[in-house]
Amino acid sequence: MASEAELKAASEKYIPKDYDPALYKLRHSFAHVLAQAVVERFPQARPTIGPPVEYGFYYDFDLDVNPTEEDLQWISERMRQIIRENHPFHVREVTAEEARQIFRDNPYKLELIEGLTRGQDEYGNAAGGPVVITVYQHDGFIDLCRGPHVESTGHLDPDAFRILQVTGSYWRGDSRNKMLKRFHGTAWASAADLQAHLARLEEAARRDHRKLGRELELFANEPIFGSGFPMLLPKGATIRRILETFITDYERKAGYEHVYTPDLAKKELYIQSGHWAHYKENMFPPMEVGDGEELVLRPMCCPHHIQVYKCKPRSYRDLPVRIAELGTMYRYERSGVVGGLSRVRCMTLNDAHLFVRPDQIKEEIAGVLNLMKKAYADLGIQDYRFRLSKHDPNDKEKYVDNPEMWAKGEAMLREALVEHGLPFFEAEGEAAFYGPKIDVQVKDVMGREETLSTIQLDFHLPNQFELEYKDSDDRPKRPVMIHRGVISTMERMLAYLIELYAGAFPVWLAPVQAVLVPIADRHFDYVRHLAQRWTERDFRVTADLSSARMNAKIREAQLQKVPYILVVGDKEVAAQAVSVRLRTGEDLGPKPVAEFEALLDQMNRSRSLQLLPG
Structure with missing residues (x-):
């Protein structure tokens, strides 16, 4: 011994x-x-x-x-x-x-x-x-x-x-x-x-998003839905809608075309893609719908976007084809790990797939990185680093067995990171089953890292589905796929942002941007008028017409982390003004209605992370 x-x-x-x-x-x-x-x-x-x-x-x-x-x-x-x-x-x-x-x-x-x-x-x-x-x-x-x-x-x-x-x-x-x-x-x-x-x-x-989600009435988990199926309440749904518009506008300006594809497909689609062999344990079981047909809730959108690409012949002049979708997907996370919004079984991914010629790979990866940087800057995400996620050459079950493909893909992503001057580290065994990835790792308050954005280089699925484009020599060639997600799933991003901001969302993202607080009942009509006027201008403003005292209403608005608290009394009504207080407690005093409208409009357009310009 x-x-x-x-x-x-x-x-x-x-x-x-x-x-x-x-x-x-x-x-x-x-x-x-x-x-x-x-x-x-x-x-x-x-x-x-x-x-x-x-x-x-x-x-x-x-x-x-x-x-x-x-x-x-x-x-x-x-x-x-x-x-x-x-x-x-x-x-x-x-x-x-x-x-x-x-x-x-x-x-x-x-x-x-x-x-x-x-x-x-x-x-x-x-x-x-x-x-x-x-x-x-x-x-x-x-x-x-x-x-x-x-x-x-x-x-x-x-x-x-x-x-x-x-x-x-x-x-x-x-x-x-x-x-x-x-x-x-x-x-x-x-x-x-x-x-x-x-x-x-x-x-x-x-900062726990589960705690704040309850207190700020953003989302709820109801046992009757089952584990991992949270529902967004009106305020949470408002934030999600803003995020969806925010990222799809960026994508549209970057040349992406948006689609809607089904949440289900025949099992054969996932057999062909390889998800059934490599990802089956994370998928919900098939549903038999008669005549021997089995339908599966999709765990990924890539096989569906491949069908979009294949719906018509493609020329080398058509590429790159950038297909994007806010795609709802379903993954069978084990009950012991689901919780809040960060680990769920039904999620909507800011998903996109780029079909490119080999000579376009570097340029398209650069475009994705630039898009990601813009989105992160607007959202105030600063603490992140890049990971080159590689396969494990000894794991033939988890990863496609094609050493030449892996070596080529990993080298290209490494080269892209170096050329952009982006510090990165490498991690073996973190790749997707079909290809290597650049993963963007963000930190939470505990210093733990999770993947928020990803860029995946894929030579495998185009072969599986025999994708083609007609090249300049009139011969069929195989495109390369780039899988990418910029702001993750809507659920995970919302969870991350709740904790990043500690629930105090910047003005442009806040579910309620301002609360009108009338001092007395005689000010209700003026307050209702302003609330209606601003709602029609797409400002998110509510009026607190409850019987609570003014100070209690102000305190409640601060607890709900509303950016602006607008107190209205006789002087404000006479001057067509509002008295502006910040959720931080600072009192800015009376402001003409038009001046406050201009402020709110400026904060929305600039996507400022502050409560005031400058």
Whole structure:
């Protein structure tokens, strides 16, 4: 059997490639210290698994009592004591039979051991080779674990962790199994790092689009619709309508032609495109509609836009053909990951497909990048970077097996990024199944990245559908496809913008741009007149004619983050004016109606991110 030093060195391979190794080992070690403290507090608790995760760790226990705040305080203090005692983490290799004997009273560990003997990891996935069974021990606590860990508990900062909450979690994520208690923790290298993270958590909670979506009446999730099918309320629908007009106007001016294509198609369409083979698990099951015909809710628009291209003969003079659609798509996201607007099962993508000659690829990619930059500037999106998303040459199931195609496509996208002077990083295994991508990665308040925009280069689908254009030599040639989405899905973009602005949308995007607040009932007619006048000018203005007092109405408008609050009294009516207050609390005083109209018109046209010009 391997020595302890050899086992510790070998365990380093389990650190995910995008995880800081020092933090991974630190958090894994905190998870074991937590497990020891929990078992000491609750001797009946059965530990299951406790891995590092983003920003911390968790550990699941079979525990039939609900820990109280007093319990969590005791566990935290015991963890600090264990850390100060500086217990070394020892590892040794054991046989399956030895492991069964050590964990004979824990059915969860016994199940894990059986999986290890079959070449599976702790999650039931193929481990890619023989599995060495190891146990780690510090103090009196021993755990079935592959590592790695820090050298001793003394390498942990006792003031750099926090138990955040205890939730329910099914063993191995299967609702047919018993519900366990999951202890969530965050852990860092220093107390200062912990405090900075807790501040980010507080800010993220303040900006959470699910919370703000309820408070600002933007969207709702109704159980009767099922998970992942949110509905936009009038205010949320207004923002979406503005975004749709915003991006389609940009596309139209850039030479895109907009289409409407069906949300369903025969299964054969997706078999031909390859989505059925490569994406089936993320698609809804087929619907039988008689005569043996099976219809599928589309997960992508590309096969549909291909049919638009094929509807008539194409010449080299016709290219590029730029086809765009606000396309509604359906993807079977697992119930455990759907939530709010950011992960949904029904989405509308700002989608487009460009059919180009090989000599047009660079120019068209440049056009997409310029369009994206314009849209981002108007929306105030600044914190982003570019990723060249490549295939994994060893994964023949996920990716089309065509090494020459992949090498060509990845080289062309890399060259485009370099020529535009755009800093980027490369990521293997992030490509679409049919081609490489340039992905635009934006950060949320927690610093987490998600893909908002994408440019995909595709030599594969044109072959699958035998697409052609007549070249200058009168011979048929194969076009190249560029798949692109500039502002993502309407749902994800709305979620992102809610959090970016913390619900305080800029004037041009705000669902309600101004609220008229009459001081007394005698001012109602004037207020109604202005509201009607401005609505006809396509300004989004409402009048608060409720019985609440003026200060309460102003406060409510501020809570709803309405940009302008217009107070109307006798003086304003006599002067044909409104008294303008900003949602930030600043009082601009009386302004003639025509002056306020000019202000609102200017803010809409300029798409300013501020409340006032300049």
